[in-house]
Amino acid sequence: MKKNLSFFLSVIMVILCFKGSALAFKYEINSKTIWLLFEEERTGVSANLAPLYEFLSIRTSDAGVNGLEVNLSLWGEVQTLDWWEGERGDSKLIYGYLRYRNPELGIDAKGGRIFVASGASPILKQFDGGYFSYRFKKGSMVEIYGGSQFDELDEERKGNWLTGTRLSHRWDDRGEIGISYLYEAERDDINFNRIGIDGWSFFGKFNLNGYLSYDITYNEFADGDINLTWFTNRKFFKELNLEVGYRSTSSFLGNQSVLSVFAFGNYFDPGIKFTLEKGGLQILPGYEAMLYLDPSRQAHRFSLRLSKFFRDGDYVPILEVSRLQMSDDVDYTEFRVGMHAKVVKKMSSDFEILWDLFDKKIKIGEEKAGYAFQALLSLNYEILNWMRINAGVSLYEGISSDWNWKGYGKIEILL
Amino acid sequence: MKELFKGFIILILSGFLFSSHTLTEETELFKEHKDNIRKGNTCISCHDVEEIKELTHLSAWITSHKSVAIRKEESCLKCHSTDFCADCHSVRQGLKPSEKNFGDLEPSYPHRGEWKTRHTIEAKADPSRCYRCHTRKFCSDCHPRVESPHPQGWLSIHGEEARKNIASCSSCHEDGANTVCIGCHRVGGPGGKPHPKGWSDERPGIKRTKDRPCVYCHKQ
Numbered sequence: 323m324k325k326n327l328s329f330f331l332s333v334i335m336v337i338l339c340f341k342g343s344a345l346a347f348k349y350e351i352n353s354k355t356i357w358l359l360f361e362e363e364r365t366g367v368s369a370n371l372a373p374l375y376e377f378l379s380i381r382t383s384d385a386g387v388n389g390l391e392v393n394l395s396l397w398g399e400v401q402t403l404d405w406w407e408g409e410r411g412d413s414k415l416i417y418g419y420l421r422y423r424n425p426e427l428g429i430d431a432k433g434g435r436i437f438v439a440s441g442a443s444p445i446l447k448q449f450d451g452g453y454f455s456y457r458f459k460k461g462s463m464v465e466i467y468g469g470s471q472f473d474e475l476d477e478e479r480k481g482n483w484l485t486g487t488r489l490s491h492r493w494d495d496r497g498e499i500g501i502s503y504l505y506e507a508e509r510d511d512i513n514f515n516r517i518g519i520d521g522w523s524f525f526g527k528f529n530l531n532g533y534l535s536y537d538i539t540y541n542e543f544a545d546g547d548i549n550l551t552w553f554t555n556r557k558f559f560k561e562l563n564l565e566v567g568y569r570s571t572s573s574f575l576g577n578q579s580v581l582s583v584f585a586f587g588n589y590f591d592p593g594i595k596f597t598l599e600k601g602g603l604q605i606l607p608g609y610e611a612m613l614y615l616d617p618s619r620q621a622h623r624f625s626l627r628l629s630k631f632f633r634d635g636d637y638v639p640i641l642e643v644s645r646l647q648m649s650d651d652v653d654y655t656e657f658r659v660g661m662h663a664k665v666v667k668k669m670s671s672d673f674e675i676l677w678d679l680f681d682k683k684i685k686i687g688e689e690k691a692g693y694a695f696q697a698l699l700s701l702n703y704e705i706l707n708w709m710r711i712n713a714g715v716s717l718y719e720g721i722s723s724d725w726n727w728k729g730y731g732k733i734e735i736l737l
Numbered sequence: 738m739k740e741l742f743k744g745f746i747i748l749i750l751s752g753f754l755f756s757s758h759t760l761t762e763e764t765e766l767f768k769e770h771k772d773n774i775r776k777g778n779t780c781i782s783c784h785d786v787e788e789i790k791e792l793t794h795l796s797a798w799i800t801s802h803k804s805v806a807i808r809k810e811e812s813c814l815k816c817h818s819t820d821f822c823a824d825c826h827s828v829r830q831g832l833k834p835s836e837k838n839f840g841d842l843e844p845s846y847p848h849r850g851e852w853k854t855r856h857t858i859e860a861k862a863d864p865s866r867c868y869r870c871h872t873r874k875f876c877s878d879c880h881p882r883v884e885s886p887h888p889q890g891w892l893s894i895h896g897e898e899a900r901k902n903i904a905s906c907s908s909c910h911e912d913g914a915n916t917v918c919i920g921c922h923r924v925g926g927p928g929g930k931p932h933p934k935g936w937s938d939e940r941p942g943i944k945r946t947k948d949r950p951c952v953y954c955h956k957q
Contacts, residue, residue, distance in 0.1 A: 352818060356837065364879050375832055379820050395820055399831045416827050417819070437826065439806070448827060646858065654858055670840060674850065696850030700840040712840040720854025730839045 349382040351737040357402075359729040369404035379416075391421040393434075417448070428457035438467050440488045440502060447471070449484060461492045463500075471506070482508045497523030504535075515539045527553045543568065622647045637663045640674075655679045672698040672716075694720030700730070710734045916953075923954055 354377040362371050379395035398413035419434025432453040439447070451469010468485035484507070490500030499521035506514035515538045522531030532548035547567035554562065625644035640660035647653045660674035675695045700714035714730040806813055806822070813821075824834040825847060835846035848856075860867050860876075887895070899906050910917050921928035 350818075352820065354837065356832065358836070373831070375837075377820070377830075377837065379818065381819070393819065395823060397830055412831060414830070416823050416830070437822065672850070676855075694854035698839060698850060702840045714839050716839075716850055718850050718854070730836070732839070 348384050349380065349737075351381075351735070352379045353377070353733075353735040355733045357731045359403075360726065364406065369406065371401060371405070372403040373399050373401050375399050387422075389422055389424045391423070392419075393421060394418045428459070428463075430455045430457075436467075436469075438486070440465055440467070440486060447484065447486075449482075451484075461494075463490045463492065464488075465490075482506065482513075484514070495524065497521065497525075512539050516544055529553070637661070642676075643679075670700050670702060672696075672700070694718070696720075698730075708736055710736075919953055 354375075356375040356377070357372065358375075359370075359372045362369055375397065376399075377395075377397045380392070381394075382392045384390065385392050395416040395418070396414065397416060398411070400411040401409070415435055417435050417437060419432045419436045421430070421432045423430050430453075433451075435448070435450050436453055437448050438453055449469040449471040451467065453465070453467040455463060455465040457463045465488040466486070469483065471482035471484060484505060486502065486504040488500050488502035490498055492498040500519070502518045502520065504514050504516050504518070506512070516535045517538065518533055518535035520531075520533030522529065529551040530549070532546065534546035535544045536542070537544035545568060547565060549563065549565045551564075552562045623644070623646050625642065627640065627642040627644075629638055629640040638661070640658070640662070642658040642660075643656070644658070645655045655678060656676050657679050658674060658676035661671070662673075663671050673696070677694075696716060696718035698714055698716040700712055702710065702712050704710045710733075712730070712732040712734070716728045716730070717725065718728075719725045824830070824837060830837075833846070833848045833852075835849045838846075906918075918928075918931070920926065922931040924930045
């Protein structure tokens with residue numbers, strides 16, 4: 323197997339060597355080198371941490387063959403001063419795959435460590451495997467993917483594997499509907515065994531999109547959401563967004579948890595979001611107001627946020643009032659004031675302060691939730707048109723933490 | 738695997754050495770957009786409103802971008818690189834996005850600066866959100882022994898509270914066969930058997946001798 327792979331890579335390398343120049347081999351490289359400096363306390367022990375991070379991503383297109391891409395992204399970290407036991411350094415491959423795209427033929431194929439978000443998959447799936455899609459000329463599309471998941475959280479491969487497929491049809495830019503299936507196993511246990519239906523549509527000034535998945539193992543609807551947006555395009559009332567979600571508790575806990583035996587209720591998460599904007603349709607609105615209501619699971623979450631964009635976003639003050647009433651034990655009303663601004667041409671600042679208006683209910687350690695403050699001042703300088711340097715310092719203070727500061731330094735290269 | 742990785746690196750380096758280098762069209766476009774925004778231009782300075790009507794990033798965007806990102810990946814890539822997705826969706830990168838891009842003026846980044854002081858509030862409200870990206874070990878790194886948060890008289894009301902939000906219980910009490918629940922909720926225990934009336938292991942999909950929650954009590 324290894325010999326075959328080596329042979330395969332050698333062949334591609336030879337193709338690149340001899341055909342690359344003829345096809346004008348294209349690439350982009352993004353490197354971010356970041357160094358932080360701060361003090362951290364864990365269980366009464368203090369340490370001076372100075373982690374150095376490197377994030378590197380490389381993408382090539384027309385890599386020897388028109389439409390062939392190589393994508394690679396990885397990160398590494400090493401502690402340059404103190405470190406906690408077992409946390410001196412770390413590194414990961416975020417993604418790394420070969421991709422072949424041919425829009426004329428309707429083909430898109432990927433192999434390696436990839437991300438897929440498709441149909442019944444509730445979140446972006448990251449796995450080592452392959453993905454293939456074929457789009458028919460009349461708008462239908464078939465997608466199939468599969469592979470082995472590397473569990474980033476537990477940092478081990480627990481015999482996980484998954485496979486999924488989706489069939490869809492798109493009507494130009496007016497709408498799309500799809501049906502999908504996802505199966506995911508962890509050793510002998512089934513994590514996901516779901517079918518799903520998803521779609522979106524633009525009609526007039528409305529956009530409707532959503533999905534619903536059904537758990538075959540548990541014989542019940544697993545989760546779903548539906549989202550209706552009305553683009554009013556009126557002067558002061560830009561957008562109304564209505565979102566209703568549902569999640570089955572037992573299939574969420576699944577057969578991973580003994581608590582699923584006690585789980586009877588299901589989540590029903592209606593959320594209503596209004597967004598008002600002055601100044602017509604533009605990416606940075608003159609000002610906006612957002613109201614969010616979430617009366618789910620006998621909890622009430624409410625948030626009203628007002629922000630104004632001065633000079634196309636150079637200065638953005640924010641006022642926000644939010645309340646979370648979960649139980650007798652969790653009842654929190656927060657008032658937040660913030661300012662995100664370019665102080666001078668090369669300098670930006672990020673400042674927020676918030677406090678609990680009624681100063682009660684939630685306790686963190688021996689203190690009540692009261693207030694938090696954070697400010698970040700950053701100097702951003704472009705040395706060359708492909709290199710930028712940022713340096714910053716942040717201050718923060720709040721419950722369970724005294725005055726803290728953190729130093730930041732970054733060199734970013736974009737080739 | 739190491740051989741494969743070496744081959745992959747050699748493949749990329751060889752490509753650079755033996756080919757003529759130009760930026761991809763997407764990179765040029767990306768840089769051009771970033772430069773223009775830095776100069777104070779907005780999207781409608783160059784684009785027709787109809788062309789970009791889906792790309793307005795208003796307050797609700799952070800929770801509603803999924804449907805657009807899935808169907809129009811190419812639109813996102815005009816201004817964002819793939820790493821932009823990975824910043825939030827690939828967990829365990831060591832740095833949260835607000836620190837990785839600390840020079841950005843972005844109020845919507847998850848877990849911004851003061852997060853440390855208020856994460857308990859959000860964790861209490863809906864721990865299942867935390868578990869999308871973090872395990873319990875993430876909590877116990879800093880909170881190895883959390884004192885019981887339950888008030889006096891908890892025993893008599895814990896059933897009702899648990900039914901409201903079992904995921905909240907799972908943030909501390911999900912410990913496989915060692916979970917505190919089945920110490921009492923078992924046949925012959927003070928909590929009795931945990932199954933509701935009408936419970937049947939004939940339910941489709943349940944394998945009493947195989948599924949993890951079942952075998953803790955129903956060992957053969």
